[in-house]
Amino acid sequence: MAHDCPSRSVKESPVSLKWTDTEEGRLLCISGPWTLQQARPDSEEVFGGLAGLAAGARLELDTQGVSAYDASLVSLLFAVVRKARERGLEVDYRARSQEGVSRLLQLALCVPEDKSRAERERERDFFSRVGEATIEKYDAFLDVMHFVGEAVLSVGRLLRGRAIFRKQDLWTTVQGCGSEALPIVSLISVLIGMIFAFVGKAQLDAFGASIYVADLVAIAMVREMGCVMTAIIMSGRTGAAFAAQIGSMKVNQEVDALVTFGFKPFDFLVLPRMLALILMLPLLTIYSNIVGIVGGLLVSWLSGIPALVYYHQTVARLDLTQMSLGVIKSVAFGIVIAGAGCLRGMQCGNSSTAVGMATTRAVVTSITAIIVIDSLFAVLFTVLDI
Amino acid sequence: MEMIEEAPQIEVRNLTMAYGSKVIMKDLNFSIEKGEIFAIMGGSGCGKSTLLRHLIGLNEPARGEVLYHGESFTRAPQDRRAQIMRGFGVLYQSGALWSALTLAENVAMPLEEYTDLRASEIAELVRYKLALVGLSGFESYYPADISGGMKKRAAFARAMALDPEVLFFDEPSAGLDPITSRRLDELIVQISESMDRTVVLVTHELASLLSIAKRAIFLDVTTKTQAVIGDPRELKERSDLPQVREFLNRGDGPVPCSS
Numbered sequence: 001m002a003h004d005c006p007s008r009s010v011k012e013s014p015v016s017l018k019w020t021d022t023e024e025g026r027l028l029c030i031s032g033p034w035t036l037q038q039a040r041p042d043s044e045e046v047f048g049g050l051a052g053l054a055a056g057a058r059l060e061l062d063t064q065g066v067s068a069y070d071a072s073l074v075s076l077l078f079a080v081v082r083k084a085r086e087r088g089l090e091v092d093y094r095a096r097s098q099e100g101v102s103r104l105l106q107l108a109l110c111v112p113e114d115k116s117r118a119e120r121e122r123e124r125d126f127f128s129r130v131g132e133a134t135i136e137k138y139d140a141f142l143d144v145m146h147f148v149g150e151a152v153l154s155v156g157r158l159l160r161g162r163a164i165f166r167k168q169d170l171w172t173t174v175q176g177c178g179s180e181a182l183p184i185v186s187l188i189s190v191l192i193g194m195i196f197a198f199v200g201k202a203q204l205d206a207f208g209a210s211i212y213v214a215d216l217v218a219i220a221m222v223r224e225m226g227c228v229m230t231a232i233i234m235s236g237r238t239g240a241a242f243a244a245q246i247g248s249m250k251v252n253q254e255v256d257a258l259v260t261f262g263f264k265p266f267d268f269l270v271l272p273r274m275l276a277l278i279l280m281l282p283l284l285t286i287y288s289n290i291v292g293i294v295g296g297l298l299v300s301w302l303s304g305i306p307a308l309v310y311y312h313q314t315v316a317r318l319d320l321t322q323m324s325l326g327v328i329k330s331v332a333f334g335i336v337i338a339g340a341g342c343l344r345g346m347q348c349g350n351s352s353t354a355v356g357m358a359t360t361r362a363v364v365t366s367i368t369a370i371i372v373i374d375s376l377f378a379v380l381f382t383v384l385d386i
Numbered sequence: 387m388e389m390i391e392e393a394p395q396i397e398v399r400n401l402t403m404a405y406g407s408k409v410i411m412k413d414l415n416f417s418i419e420k421g422e423i424f425a426i427m428g429g430s431g432c433g434k435s436t437l438l439r440h441l442i443g444l445n446e447p448a449r450g451e452v453l454y455h456g457e458s459f460t461r462a463p464q465d466r467r468a469q470i471m472r473g474f475g476v477l478y479q480s481g482a483l484w485s486a487l488t489l490a491e492n493v494a495m496p497l498e499e500y501t502d503l504r505a506s507e508i509a510e511l512v513r514y515k516l517a518l519v520g521l522s523g524f525e526s527y528y529p530a531d532i533s534g535g536m537k538k539r540a541a542f543a544r545a546m547a548l549d550p551e552v553l554f555f556d557e558p559s560a561g562l563d564p565i566t567s568r569r570l571d572e573l574i575v576q577i578s579e580s581m582d583r584t585v586v587l588v589t590h591e592l593a594s595l596l597s598i599a600k601r602a603i604f605l606d607v608t609t610k611t612q613a614v615i616g617d618p619r620e621l622k623e624r625s626d627l628p629q630v631r632e633f634l635n636r637g638d639g640p641v642p643c644s645s
Binding site: 164166169248249252253254256257258259260261262263 | 442443444468469471472474476478479480482483484485486495496499500544
């Protein structure tokens with residue numbers, strides 16, 4: 001006996017879904033306007049209708065009573081058919097369906113689900129997770145070592161005149177991390193100098209030794225603040241830019257294109273950037289020192305210390321050794337910032353999210369390294385009694 | 387006179403490609419003769435572009451090797467590899483133009499680095515190569531200023547910059563209008579026939595596949611190995627494998643579906 005869908009009474013909700021038992025299994029009758037704007041039953045509730053059907057039973061779908069439909073209907077039916085097939089039911093969605101619905105369903109069901117992916121993402125036990133994390137860390141360490149090795153080889157090629165890169169790239173980078181950084185370095189340095197002068201003066205006034213503000217500002221700037229602040233500014237400004245540039249070149253396969261033309265990406269991309277920053281960071285540091293001292297002078301002058309006195313006090317306090325400490329450190333910072341930027345760029349994955357991550361990691365790596373290196377230098381200088 | 391049998395331009399022996407432990411394709415064996423237009427075909431995601439990356443040395447085989455003129459490229463030392471690679475011209479799927487350089491500079495850079503030509507000669511070559519792909523007048527544009535199809539054509543010109551022995555094209559006509567794609571097909575045929583260059587192309591474009599490729603390899607995503615090699619026109623009519631016939635006939639007839 002053929003089973004028909006029960007006729008619908010007028011009072012019911014416009015969307016209706018009914019299960020009817022048949023000899024071979026069950027019939028799902030759907031009618032009414034099924035659109036995304038219409039409230040529809042919960043999928044889990046609908047799946048409940050499959051309960052009690054044994055494998056091999058037959059499930060029929062009837063959508064002849066549907067007055068309007070969009071993806072909201074087809075997606076529900078798609079889920080039902082999949083669920084039913086998982087349970088080993090035989091599904092007939094064609095015989096009693098509107099042509100459009102059954103064709104869309106057929107297209108969606110056409111290519112079976114790729115199970116390999118789900119399998120790969122299945123839960124792993126504690127030991128494999130620890131193992132994987134360890135291997136990952138070890139690989140990251142190898143990456144850094146590999147990068148350092150490449151850098152040494154690349155500098156070797158540069159000295160033998162065999163490194164190929166565009167000279168123009170070097171000069172544009174020099175400009176980018178040199179003169180173009182002057183405004184921000186000026187602002188930060190003058191403010192740091194002023195802050196030190198304010199704070200120092202408040203303390204030294206208590207001892208009637210306010211003239212020593214000049215010593216305090218000068219030593220703080222040339223030994224620590226000048227080089228560290230410049231390095232931090234440059235890691236945010238230039239190191240991040242390096243990572244983003246190289247990272248997006250990787251995403252866009254531009255790095256691959258270099259390789260296939262026989263160019264060494266390291267020489268081509270990393271070398272000019274490293275050279276430029278190692279060249280410019282010490283210069284910027286010297287500039288920052290001077291601007292910082294001027295900042296201190298401004299504050300002191302406004303609070304009554306004659307500029308000339310401040311100047312003589314500063315000159316008397318500084319000597320070449322003091323002034324060279326910050327500059328020496330800035331060379332190390334330059335290597336670290338450019339290295340971190342380029343390394344993270346070269347490690348970048350294949351998406352725009354990866355570029356953002358590379359940039360963040362470049363900044364985090366270089367700022368951490370700057371502080372660590374600075375403290376190592378502090379220990380070294382103390383031991384050497386400089 | 388005794389004929390000396392020449393080794394094929396490219397030979398792939400027992401190549402297995404994998405990303406980590408996930409095997410993409412296994413046991414690939416084929417060779418490509420000099421001057422041939424050879425196509426790599428197969429459904430999307432089956433590893434066509436990956437195979438191309440193996441042929442040009444950007445990916446390392448999990449097993450097996452790639453040989454050029456009978457010499458192992460896979461096992462060659464770095465410097466020798468770089469030397470062999472200089473004989474390649476590669477068009478990437480995305481174009482991969484160097485975004486910091488103008489179109490003219492993109493084409494000129496390999497010439498500047500690897501030839502002793504004067505600047506004026508290079509400029510002339512660059513203008514000619516860009517004209518071949520229909521980009522006359524766009525010399526000073528940056529890649530960001532032009533459309534996707536134009537980028538592809540500019541990248542095509544760059545791939546030809548050094549008149550390489552072997553040209554690798556990854557989807558050369560994807561995203562191009564039919565007229566332009568036809569012109570590029572003609573250009574590929576001319577390069578191969580009149581200049582005796584080898585062309586390896588990955589393509590979905592049936593029209594160009596059937597009209598220009600002399601031989602093609604079909605990669606089967608379900609068995610993860612090569613299904614068949616042959617003249618695509620013959621395969622279209624007479625292949626024993628339904629999936630190959632279906633692919634080449636665009637699955638004409640009722641919508642192909644396994645369910």
